[in-house]
Amino acid sequence: MLKTWTVRSTLLAAACSMALCAPVMADTPRKVDIPAGELTSALQRLAEQSGAEFMYSADRLKGVHTNGVQGEYTPEQAVMKLLEGTSLKLLVGESGALLISDKAAPATAYGPQKVSAISMSSGSRLRLSQAADPVGDGRGEASNTTRLEEIVVTATKRKERLRDLAGAASATTGVQLSAIGAQSNADYLGRLPGVVFNEGTSGQSTVTIRGIGTTAGVDQGQGPTGYFINEVPLAEPSYASGIPDIDTFDLDRVEVLRGPQGTLFGSSSLGGAVNYIVKTADPAQFDAATETTVRSIDHSGGDLSYTAKAMFNLPLITDKLAVRVVGSTRYDAGYISNVGTGVEDANDTEVNGVRASIVFSPTETTRLSLLSLYQENQLDDFQAVQSTYGRYHRSTHFPAPSEYNIELHSLRLDQDVSFANLTVLASTHDKDHVLDSDVTASSAVRTFVPNGVLSREDFTTTMQTIEARLSSKDGGLLKWVFGAMYSDTESKVATLSIAPGGAAALAARYNPALLQGDMFNRGYSFRNGYEKALFGEASLTFAQDWTLTLGGRLFDTRYALRLERYGIQAPTGPLFIPEREAMDDGFVPKISLAYRPTSDHTIYALASKGFRFGNPNTVADLPGFDTPSSWESDELWNYELGSHSVLMDGMFQLDASVFYIDWKDIQVRLVRPDNLTYGTNAGTARSRGVELAAAIRPIDPMTLTTNVTYLDSELTQTVTIASPPLLDGTQLPGASEWQISNTLTYNFDTVLSPSVILSHRYLSDAPETLQQPYVRVAGYNQFDVRTNFDLGRLDLGLFVTNLTDRRAVSFGYGISATGSGRNEFITRPRTFGITLNWNFNQ
Numbered sequence: 001m002l003k004t005w006t007v008r009s010t011l012l013a014a015a016c017s018m019a020l021c022a023p024v025m026a027d028t029p030r031k032v033d034i035p036a037g038e039l040t041s042a043l044q045r046l047a048e049q050s051g052a053e054f055m056y057s058a059d060r061l062k063g064v065h066t067n068g069v070q071g072e073y074t075p076e077q078a079v080m081k082l083l084e085g086t087s088l089k090l091l092v093g094e095s096g097a098l099l100i101s102d103k104a105a106p107a108t109a110y111g112p113q114k115v116s117a118i119s120m121s122s123g124s125r126l127r128l129s130q131a132a133d134p135v136g137d138g139r140g141e142a143s144n145t146t147r148l149e150e151i152v153v154t155a156t157k158r159k160e161r162l163r164d165l166a167g168a169a170s171a172t173t174g175v176q177l178s179a180i181g182a183q184s185n186a187d188y189l190g191r192l193p194g195v196v197f198n199e200g201t202s203g204q205s206t207v208t209i210r211g212i213g214t215t216a217g218v219d220q221g222q223g224p225t226g227y228f229i230n231e232v233p234l235a236e237p238s239y240a241s242g243i244p245d246i247d248t249f250d251l252d253r254v255e256v257l258r259g260p261q262g263t264l265f266g267s268s269s270l271g272g273a274v275n276y277i278v279k280t281a282d283p284a285q286f287d288a289a290t291e292t293t294v295r296s297i298d299h300s301g302g303d304l305s306y307t308a309k310a311m312f313n314l315p316l317i318t319d320k321l322a323v324r325v326v327g328s329t330r331y332d333a334g335y336i337s338n339v340g341t342g343v344e345d346a347n348d349t350e351v352n353g354v355r356a357s358i359v360f361s362p363t364e365t366t367r368l369s370l371l372s373l374y375q376e377n378q379l380d381d382f383q384a385v386q387s388t389y390g391r392y393h394r395s396t397h398f399p400a401p402s403e404y405n406i407e408l409h410s411l412r413l414d415q416d417v418s419f420a421n422l423t424v425l426a427s428t429h430d431k432d433h434v435l436d437s438d439v440t441a442s443s444a445v446r447t448f449v450p451n452g453v454l455s456r457e458d459f460t461t462t463m464q465t466i467e468a469r470l471s472s473k474d475g476g477l478l479k480w481v482f483g484a485m486y487s488d489t490e491s492k493v494a495t496l497s498i499a500p501g502g503a504a505a506l507a508a509r510y511n512p513a514l515l516q517g518d519m520f521n522r523g524y525s526f527r528n529g530y531e532k533a534l535f536g537e538a539s540l541t542f543a544q545d546w547t548l549t550l551g552g553r554l555f556d557t558r559y560a561l562r563l564e565r566y567g568i569q570a571p572t573g574p575l576f577i578p579e580r581e582a583m584d585d586g587f588v589p590k591i592s593l594a595y596r597p598t599s600d601h602t603i604y605a606l607a608s609k610g611f612r613f614g615n616p617n618t619v620a621d622l623p624g625f626d627t628p629s630s631w632e633s634d635e636l637w638n639y640e641l642g643s644h645s646v647l648m649d650g651m652f653q654l655d656a657s658v659f660y661i662d663w664k665d666i667q668v669r670l671v672r673p674d675n676l677t678y679g680t681n682a683g684t685a686r687s688r689g690v691e692l693a694a695a696i697r698p699i700d701p702m703t704l705t706t707n708v709t710y711l712d713s714e715l716t717q718t719v720t721i722a723s724p725p726l727l728d729g730t731q732l733p734g735a736s737e738w739q740i741s742n743t744l745t746y747n748f749d750t751v752l753s754p755s756v757i758l759s760h761r762y763l764s765d766a767p768e769t770l771q772q773p774y775v776r777v778a779g780y781n782q783f784d785v786r787t788n789f790d791l792g793r794l795d796l797g798l799f800v801t802n803l804t805d806r807r808a809v810s811f812g813y814g815i816s817a818t819g820s821g822r823n824e825f826i827t828r829p830r831t832f833g834i835t836l837n838w839n840f841n842q
Helices: 004-017 039-050 075-083 174-180 503-507
Strands: 030-034 053-056 069-073 089-092 098-101 116-120 126-129 169-173 195-198 206-209 225-229 251-258 272-278 287-297 304-317 321-332 349-363 366-379 402-416 420-438 454-472 478-498 519-542 546-567 575-598 601-610 635-647 652-664 667-671 677-681 684-699 702-715 738-747 755-767 776-791 794-801 809-812 823-826 831-839
Touching (some): 069 075, 075 089, 174 776
Antiparallel strands (some): 053 116, 402 420, 575 601, 652 684, 684 702, 794 831, 809 823
């Protein structure tokens, strides 16, 4: 295990003192792999792969196709290959920029004119400049406005433009995350259409997509949202032992896919999926970067928070072998005081991590990628307030710390097998989560032990996955991907009941043979499960502008557990509950029809189905009550109409979708007469809504983005077996009716190139749980402001988040009958900060 002090001291030193250099040759041949397709998209990919700059007229290139290029070429040679068979010419400007024209005009004619340009540095800063007619006859109207960024995603497990998807998705690039100063997923996920981020304790924050969920917290079974890192699944088949908070530093992008993603991404993606795409090693050139942030969080007693991050990318064999290493440490000062323990600002949080990537390309057709990640989250005291004791206070007999660690290793093979592309992805990851809770108020031994009662849950999970798939080459009318996957998960959960300093009091009342000092109850569950699947999608383009996609997944799941109980809960000796299992199999289909009249417009209709694991119940049978031994997968269908459009010569982007979700046999947790809970399938619900995402650049210095979601999600059947009954018409937890996010960016053309970013987010209220729909969470506005300065290789950022210091509840654990008030998880108070970024290749 990494030592916290070692990680922190190393990263602080690296962030403050790294100074490395290496030559970058623009004319060096590099490996490029550009599929056949539209020329503008091909130039985008070549810019990403080569780092070169290309200038062209978007109007002149509209509708032009290329046969692609694969192999080792200089950027100039690669462009010549792309232009083969077209009427376009390649010119080289005095600055070395590659100019694409439909006339053999002299290069010097382009000096004073505004041209379209694409450039991609190793820091993934994509620049698009636009002119109406830079290489034509000069009759077009000139434009002073740059085009908005075009993003390529892997939502269909193939690279394609976001605007070409027949489905609803959002992608936030690493450049965008850096611009707004995002540190964790709480800083950006909740700003996306249809997404509610339920900020909780470290490693336990959840995401609700399109209102699909029965709680705003962690589900007892498998959650309804899937989490992936570079396509590696991170969601367990059952109760999540931890939800990773992937650090935003050196991320390529974060893709959020809305609506069930069962066909390609498998179980848990019932409402949607979050796929973190981290940068991997680049064999083309050396790179290095650091980021340092100092923050002051209101109500934290004056303690400063900080982050220190560093990255270096080192080619070992040019264009064949490279290694990339990223390290980060983050300390968030506490702002919740514990009245019972007497500790002020008790919820200090530390997040430390390291990530490494090795990429080896022995031939032009083979690429091996190794990705490893380790992250540890440490929280000094539970990050929830109890309203009775104050706005930023709680009261417990002792602190309730938690620790969450994840270690992940994955190996990926990308192989060109002439007729198709083969991808094999194998992974293993381990999660450990230790969570303490003060349960004195509900414990039967509270009346005679001296110092209260502590409950400790210790989760350990090992998950191994392998997936192999073949996908067609780009450029044809028929595109397809077919594959198979297998995952295996082993978990152990220990639940321990402890009365600190209470050994003598316990021994006076119970058989000492049942006790282990202060520990009076021990429960262990041993869990294992697998998922097997065959999956595929095929898309056929016909009548030039129409594409029909059919897909499906044939799955087989099993999840089993056995229980052991010791202590005073088993007074006659150890209690062994035989293995129980939940098995399920089925087929989830997907069908879509897309119409693309131009390269800038996609209109689609989609129907898709999702699924997730069923689970066994862990409670013992109750005489006279029919407790089901397990529950099965939900049945969820999504019907959707949407469009992706780029208008006004690339200055305006609009994504819109309207959807209806039919949800049956919902996985719910109910209460038995003995007050123990159990899981079952019961009831129906529907979720319908409208999502809009717009970005406009009316003038070159200014960009405005806005995301608006209207959501109507509720139960459509009364569940009478619940206590209390779940009523028809009850709004689903975490399903806020309105979600609005606005961001205004203005870039000043003056010394230091300052930019100002103003952000606003509104989230209407929603129920905390199905059982207590009258307890509401969310319902707030939040405002942020940030200023960035360009200092060459250095970027300086000054920011304030939660400008009005709004105290907002993201979710909680209901109303307490003991008078302590409900446990509420609140958004971070107002925070002032300064960030300094350094990039070698900037």
